[in-house]
Amino acid sequence: MEFQKFSESYSSKVSAIIAPVFEDFTPADTLNFTRESSALANAKKSGFSGKIGETFDIFDNKLGKRIILIGLGKKGAIDDEVLRRSYSSAFNSVKSTPKGVVQVILPNGSTEETKEVIFSISLAAYDFDKYRSEKNKAKVDKILITTKSKEMAIREAIALADAVNFTRDIANLPPSVGTPSFFEKTARKLEGVTVKSFIREDFVKLGMGGLEGVSRAAKEAAKLLILEYGPRDKKPTLIVGKGITFDSGGISIKPSEGMDEMKFDKCGASAVIGTMKLISELGIKKHVIGMTPLTENLPGGNAYKPGDILTHYNGVTSEVLSTDAEGRLVLADALSYGTKNFKPSEVIDLATLTGACVVALGNNYAGLMGNNESLKNRIKKASENSWEKVWELPIDSDFQDQIKSKVADIKNTGGREGGAETAGAFLSRFVGDTPWVHLDIAGTAWTQKNNSHRSYLPAGATGYGVRLLYEFLKLE
Numbered sequence: 001m002e003f004q005k006f007s008e009s010y011s012s013k014v015s016a017i018i019a020p021v022f023e024d025f026t027p028a029d030t031l032n033f034t035r036e037s038s039a040l041a042n043a044k045k046s047g048f049s050g051k052i053g054e055t056f057d058i059f060d061n062k063l064g065k066r067i068i069l070i071g072l073g074k075k076g077a078i079d080d081e082v083l084r085r086s087y088s089s090a091f092n093s094v095k096s097t098p099k100g101v102v103q104v105i106l107p108n109g110s111t112e113e114t115k116e117v118i119f120s121i122s123l124a125a126y127d128f129d130k131y132r133s134e135k136n137k138a139k140v141d142k143i144l145i146t147t148k149s150k151e152m153a154i155r156e157a158i159a160l161a162d163a164v165n166f167t168r169d170i171a172n173l174p175p176s177v178g179t180p181s182f183f184e185k186t187a188r189k190l191e192g193v194t195v196k197s198f199i200r201e202d203f204v205k206l207g208m209g210g211l212e213g214v215s216r217a218a219k220e221a222a223k224l225l226i227l228e229y230g231p232r233d234k235k236p237t238l239i240v241g242k243g244i245t246f247d248s249g250g251i252s253i254k255p256s257e258g259m260d261e262m263k264f265d266k267c268g269a270s271a272v273i274g275t276m277k278l279i280s281e282l283g284i285k286k287h288v289i290g291m292t293p294l295t296e297n298l299p300g301g302n303a304y305k306p307g308d309i310l311t312h313y314n315g316v317t318s319e320v321l322s323t324d325a326e327g328r329l330v331l332a333d334a335l336s337y338g339t340k341n342f343k344p345s346e347v348i349d350l351a352t353l354t355g356a357c358v359v360a361l362g363n364n365y366a367g368l369m370g371n372n373e374s375l376k377n378r379i380k381k382a383s384e385n386s387w388e389k390v391w392e393l394p395i396d397s398d399f400q401d402q403i404k405s406k407v408a409d410i411k412n413t414g415g416r417e418g419g420a421e422t423a424g425a426f427l428s429r430f431v432g433d434t435p436w437v438h439l440d441i442a443g444t445a446w447t448q449k450n451n452s453h454r455s456y457l458p459a460g461a462t463g464y465g466v467r468l469l470y471e472f473l474k475l476e
């Protein structure tokens with residue numbers, strides 16, 4: 001699908017027009033076609049009032065086109081999320097328009113509007129159809145967008161959406177395909193990004209007991225990837241993504257129902273790879289290191305067991321109470337290795353870490369935890385105008401107390417109460433004083449069905465994290 005800047009009022013080549021209407025029925029400046037079309041009058045007659053969330057979909061015989069009017073509420077500043085929802089929802093209804101050119105009219109045609117609309121339409125157009133013989137029949141091949149925006153902003157929005165969809169593509173892969181080796185191959189194809197890969201022998205030698213333990217019964221070779229981009233003379237930002245390519249729970253095996261969804265336990269690592277691709281493509285002037293501990297978590301005769309004690313890279317020992325609390329064990333080694341060896345100015349990790357976070361915050365907020373107010377605030381700021389929302393959870397000393405072990409320094413579960421927070425408290429033991437934020441994306445990384453409220457989120461991996469990290473790296 002291609003976007004093309006377009007300045008005429010309307011084109012005869014298009015099969016459908018998506019156009020905004022405000023509550024007072026003033027059409028946007030660019031809405032010249034309404035003089036010839038009866039769509040607006042018809043819409044009024046049938047009770048359409050231009051409120052946010054309303055749409056009116058009609059075939060205009062005179063123009064020979066489908067017209068979709070979207071309500072944008074009161075005239076004035078329009079919320080970015082309203083734009084994303086309205087335009088992606090309208091796009092979803094014309095997705096199967098047989099002749100594939102759609103014209104999209106914006107309320108003002110500003111750069112900001114243009115970015116959000118291109119971004120959300122591209123996300124809505126995503127379909128993981130790689131393994132399906134029946135593809136969506138008709139596809140929109142061109143979108144004419146009426147805008148005053150500079151080409152740069154259009155390029156940025158397209159790159160942004162491409163990176164999110166690239167992340168979705170990796171995260172949606174079946175667990176026997178989206179393996180640690182696949183991640184390595186994918187990372188090595190990224191231009192402008194250097195890749196180092198530790199295999200089991202390396203990380204065992206380095207003393208990464210968490211990654212060693214979790215990967216012990218893996219059939220697929222485990223890896224720790226280190227991706228690097230940007231000017232090396234600047235202190236790096238470190239981003240770390242949980243890459244459990246399949247989480248069966250190990251010996252503490254999960255119930256079989258819904259276990260297929262644990263192919264999504266690699267969403268954090270996928271977002272890290274997607275972000276590296278994006279910042280390299282757009283030439284962001286930042287030094288960024290991405291780390292992805294990658295392994296499957298399987299049971300087996302040689303698997304690590306409840307009761308085992310593992311020694312992590314920084315010397316901290318952890319008692320394994322559940323082999324299903326594996327994410328924190330592999331992240332522990334990545335975080336302590338990364339903070340010690342790269343001396344980053346800040347660390348952000350993304351992980352589908354706990355079911356407890358999903359219970360606490362649902363599917364629209366990632367849990368945000370950390371050890372530094374200023375960094376937490378910068379992440380909150382970066383999240384403000386994106387669809388990727390965050391909500392802070394506490395990890396103070398009460399939670400640290402909950403993970404004390406009698407036989408080791410800490411234990412890998414703190415019981416059912418405050419499960420997201422005890423996981424965060426566990427991770428905090430591996431970053432020292434480095435400013436650090438942990439994002440528990442267990443609830444936001446994928447959706448079971450098409451999100452009807454947020455039409456830009458089709459079923460499957462959402463790509464959560466890429467836009468947030470991008471906006472964060474662009475701050476300052």
Ligand code: BES
Pocket residue numbers: 247265322324325326327352353354355356358412413414419442443
């Ligand atoms: N990958 C899971 C977390 C998860 C579960 C994410 C369901 C999304 C949906 C993680 O490895 C896990 O199994 N966590 C356990 C921790 C517990 C054993 C302390 C959990 O949340 O049940």
Ligand code: MN
Pocket residue numbers: 247249323324325326327
């Ligand atoms: Mn698990």
Ligand code: ZN
Pocket residue numbers: 244247265324326327352353
């Ligand atoms: Zn897991």
